[in-house]
Amino acid sequence: MSQEKYFVMETFNNPSVSPLDFASSPINRALTAEQKIEYYRQMSRIRRFEQGSLKQYNMGKMGGFLHLYIGQESIAVGCASLMGEHDHMITAYRCHAHALAVGMNMNECMAELFGKTTGCSKGKGGSMHFFAPDKNFWGGHGIVAGQTPLGLGLGYGLKYNGQKGSALCFMGDGAVNQGAFHESLNIAGLFNIPVVYIIENNGYSMGTSQKRSSAYKDCLAQRADGYDIDWDLVNGEDFYELRAKVNIAMERAHEQSRPTVLEIQTYRYYGHSVADANHKKYRSPEEIEDYKKNHDPINLWKQRLISEGILTEESAKEIDRSAKQETDASVVFADESPAPTIEDVTDDVYWESDNNTEASKIGRHFFND
């Protein structure tokens, strides 16, 4: 393992050691003040959106699960900030942030949570299943690691089409123990697929800590060695580091059509989902407070921008206020939107039926009365 990787592992959770400064890497040096502030704005929007959705969930406005990303915002925003025309994104069920980061709007996302026809999936997907193919965002998938072969396929498709791109396939630390992920890694390495597997390691697969769920030597990403795939560890609370290292992986995909596994260390403040009532039992309240106080990625980015002289506390507050207003407006939009009708249930099952093709008129496709 490189010295740098060891260094990152040692500095994570250890504020007394100052991290390597990735601000000077070319991909970060190229950033304008406006771009940096925009990333702050996006992170704030994601947090406000999710805080708003939690409030609405508790008011009974939506059903099902709500897996909050709060505490992890730097990852989705940092990765989306690097995407070009042929870079694609796919993730698991903790997907609200990725959706907003690629440019989906709060209205369609909140309306989807509310199960309304104006939702991004017309109320047919819900919290775990947001999609925006026009923004290269392919979901939103509910089964742990089920999306990892799909991410491989996006990379395969790019390569097949001769496009210089990458597929960013996100997953939680619990997903590394699923067979589908390992099958995907083998094929990615074997076929030289331009996919970047990004393990968002928040330390817990639902209520089971990493130590209780995974066998590993130094870290989870190291498993990529067995497939001859490059890998790296990333401190998710350092926005510059995150961008620099994800960019290296994406360039490896673009230039060499080779996969990468990145393990980004992060933390979630809430439970696995809102229904996770035990999340203060399998970890201490002090641990959660420490992350909020000392490791919050949005606050750290804000402080960084203040120290660079491009953001003030007042302007940050204004950005936050505006994110909250946008969230509030999305709640009104979702509330006022119509619910699906029973006739809508059988739409969007078959492409041929939806498009009323000749093929769709032959034989019985649905078996209702």
Add this chain to the structure above:
Amino acid sequence: MREIEYRDALNEAFDEELARDENVVIMGEEVAQYNGAYKVTKGLWEKWGDKRVVDTPISEAGFIGMGIGASMLGIRPVMELMFWSFHSVAFDQLVNNAACVRYMSGGLINVPIVMRGPANGGTNVGATHCHTPEGLFAAFPGLKVCSPATPSDAKGLMKAAIRDNDPVYVMENTLLYGNKGHVPDPSEGDHVVPLGKADIKREGSDISLIAHGRSVLHCLEAAETLQSEHGINAEVVDLRSIRPLDQEAIIKSVKKTNRAVLVDESKPFCGVSAQITTLIQEHAFDYLDAPIKRVCTIDAPAIYSKHIEDEQLPNARRIIEKVLTIA
């Protein structure tokens, strides 16, 4: 009249579709350099090369999921399961990602894949290699399933499946691969058999034998004996496609003959024939002169012993015996 084997009819379908659409890719275990475990893809790799005909590792969840992901970007993978029985290790990909992504995205995505391979008993390979999951997959809205019995239908249905913009699961049969039959010469035009259209393989007036896959051949054999030895003129309805299903052809035949025996290599519990039974009672109840009867695979895991496996499966003798109970 040109006669070719079922496997060669499939091969011809792949070859023609590879030529027609540059997004079609053949994928699977041993499909390329080995020429296919059952030689269905013989010669295609040599002709079309690495990009279009791809050997995958033995990783069904991995490569099928990969094909589904690639199809979201417009690739049209035609993926072989060496046996359909191996679906179980890729089940999440087959029923969640292939069948539900369109729905969960509110219609933004479609998955134009073909999954294919043999699904049959009768080769003494034990229970793990004998599953016939056509009813299982047809139970998932979003999927389409077909099961050709003849070389002509094999080619025509495969071409329709490849051109369809939804996921289509084609269930073939190792015991049919070597069967010869008439398949129109390519020079006579594009031979496509639409999904959802049954075929009357034998006209009859006394009873409807309704089947799909290899069971159709058993029905045809039984029909000849029924005619010659019992004076019963049986009609044989080959469903060809399970979902979409040609309900009209089924009901029309039953209304004509007033009796039905459903022959189905899947197990009786909630099999394809169970679904057809309910459709007949719902739509042709008043036309029935006898209860609907079924000949399915005897309800147990597939037995290995060559001395008895054929008796566990539907066969002409069992069909005749069943017919004689109601006709």
